[in-house]
Amino acid sequence: MIVKNSSLSVDTEKLRKKILDLAIRGKLVPQDSQDEPASVLLEKIKAEKAQLIKEKKIKKSKPLPEITAEEKPFAIPERWKWVRLDDVGVITSGGTPKRNVPEYWNSEDIPWITPAVMGKNKDKVFNGEFEYISEKGLAKSSAQLIKKNSIVFSSRAPIGYINIVPFDFTTNQGCKSFTGIDVYIDYMYYAIKHQVPYIEKNGSGTTFKEISAAVFKSSTVPLPPLAEQKRIVTKIEEYMQAIKVIEDSSKDYERLQSQLDKKVLDLAMRGKLVPQDNQDEPASVLLEKIKEEKAQLIKEKKIKKSKPLPEITAEEKPFEIPESWEWVRLGEIFDITSSKRVKKNEWKKRGIPFYRAREIVSISKNEKLKDPIFIDEETYKGKISVSGKPRGKDILITGVGTLGIPYIVKPNDKFYFKDGNIIWLKNYFEIIPEYIKYLLFCSYMRKEINNGRGTTVATLTIVRANNLLIPLPPLAEQKRIVAKIEKIKQYLKS
Template sequence: MDTKALREKILDLAMRGKLVPQDPNDEPASELLKRIKAEKEELIKQKKIKRDKNETEIFRGDDNLHYEKFADGSLKMIEVPYEVPESWQWVRIRNIANIIAGGTPKTSVPEYYGGSIAWITPAEMGKKQKNMLFENPQRHITDLGLQKSSAQLVSKNSVVYSKRAPIGHINIVPFEYSTNQGCLSFESILVDSNFYYFEIKNVKADIENRASGTTFKEISATAFSDTLVILPPIAEQKRIVAVANELLAIVDKIESEQKDLKNLSTQLKKKVLDIAMQGKLVPQDPNDEPASVLLEKIRAEKQKLFEEGKLKKKDLEEITPVNAEDNAYYGKLPKTWSLTTLGNIGTWISGATPKKARKDYYQNGSIPWLKTGDLNDGYIHEIPDFITELALVETSVKIIPRNTVVIAMYGATIGKLGITTFETTSNQACCACLNVSEVDKNFLFYYLLSYRKQFIDSAFGGAQPNISKEKIVITPFVLPPVREQLRIIGSLTKFESIIHQFVQ
């Protein structure tokens, strides 16, 4: 279930008047707006807020269209995003709230910091977006810091909004606070702050579209105040908040259970994969050709390739599994299985990166060039990068046939896997297994998947840890009979399908 889309749908319904029924006994928004205007006038008289010279009034005309009346008496027809119930009204944010900007006291003056006034920044807000309320502030300024800067004291239960870096972090602050210049505060006037927490989240795209700036986008206090929002009756605002919170709590629970289920499914997959690689997932068939015979066939195939000049003599060398004799895990394999190494079952190659300065190596290239970011732990159907025939001839890149298993060796992608569905090349961070005649590609894929943690744990290096091709070829590999490989693959595929249904 897409819980993000579900949350968005709940808010969308709420802001269209479709989440709770309208009550004809509610005071209509038009009357609420009159009371808000009167309250603002009183606050202006008390010098608690300044008069907004950009104040406008939105109304529906006799032609059923929406118009905006400006301070000079002029009218302009406006488009509203959607129709709302008759008892609602469209307003600008400036009509229903006092918008307060922030500031930063000089950091060079210690006396400005460490006081009792919470001082909120977008960076700290970013850590609190999972919750509606902004609690446990980490930074504070003093009364002196407030007086000596453009920071302002904001009433408790106001909505704080990040105006840049990034735009759109939002919380309700249940105590008096101040902010830096990266935030704006919505100090409500006779409207429900909790409702406008949801409404402002709902119009985030519109706010972002009206932001300006080159290095980074920013929404100014004026542009934020111009945001078109809906005004339902105050009683309905509270009903919407109650129902929305109830539904969103259910979505949170679903999401939590989905995460628990996903974690459980991941653990189950690892366990089943581990059981499969011990020969305990499917029963052995005494009629299967044993793996020891497969190894002989692999040796014979390698010898043939050597004689044809397709392999080097060093590729014929047998590699003994490291610590195989005292490894209890591998000592319990079925009798028809064999313990060998990845190097013994095929030829492992890594790729290269043609010089980026050589445009003729890349421009109009038609040969796919695989990177570790293209590995998706599944079949690879398309990749974005290509090189030219010239690059193939003049550099050390190598052709990787279709239906080849590829593993990532570098950095954060160590152990990522993919199976090619087309002929390709790769960069040096990828390692591919060629000439695998007696090992099913899907079984090799599952084995490498089961071994991923060991590969990651054995990585070495500083800024970008890696595993080498040399480390891969000496890695132990359990080889079942071919027919048992296919039975194991069938069981794993069926199990994954069942798990996928539950997780979805």
């Protein structure tokens, strides 16, 4: 997650990784010369492990080779030691009882953990849902019972999920487990988590990568003194909690911003955001001028005559607007059309940008386009000779996918767009385009566009766009509304 405001821009996931990296390199907490060094701890672990083997509580494993310089990917403090996981614990592989034997399953004997259920668990300590296998099922599989407070690690599909399990459990073949001996298991969790990229490098397989038991056993981690392990975990979790507080606060702030933003737009479109000015030329006069200009453009054959739009009834008007405003249909104040069709075989890898609905959504947010497409200059000239070229202050609106997202054409824009995907509002009559943009995002218009007065719709067609009912303020008030909205938006970002 990236948390942003005027004074803060933090990639919290990157910050988590940095804290973990500093911790496992011995740079997060100071070393204490009074701590018993890791070399002494390692001797105690070897002795404890030998005793457990003698008592037949664990099996003796094959000796592993000395750790080479190449296996130590970074420097660690002098009192630390590089160790293999098998040096400081017991590694257990998983297994699966036969699925077609009911008595092996559907009991509540032993929790059975898989990578699939681990993937749904985002916490350090496993608290997700799982299946159970019976004691008989365990006995009939290669799986083994693993003691509580061991670490489970997904070793395939995918590699790298990791949890501490607070109860006795077993796993399928997609997991390896680590049961620590005289180490702080919470530290080992963070150490293994940090080493995942190094462990994954040693995976094998073609269809998918897998970490074998041998590879997991021989994987290296830095081992600090025991007291320092505990200090490291305390500091990591202190920082992680602080990051979570930042994220939670940011989410709350974003929700509040969104609510305020919607409220501002709703007030604006009801004439309650800025005061009315009785010196403004009322919207009724603006409408008469538009009708005259439209008639002249039709006469000059610059636009086509369209069918008369239905009268607006009292029942259609969803809320009160100021006296100087008018309820109008969108088609009364724009010439609404689309483009000349461009066939898919006319798309190119370079040339004149060609926008579909998805590109309009992206450029409206100033986002970089993913996999942009183009048409050549000859095709572009041929299409605009028929349908015309979008001019500055025209508005394009998405008609498929995320409906009703507007883009205000800039004076120097050079592009073409897909018919059926995008509705073109030709702004011959100098309506303030930013007013229409904000209008399209208010609650009333989102409902109209997306639900069509209760009807489920998949597209915004030219016919529907023409008939959309909108509140129209005087031209001067449109400008004041836009200025006020933008001032408030800037304040909310600061």
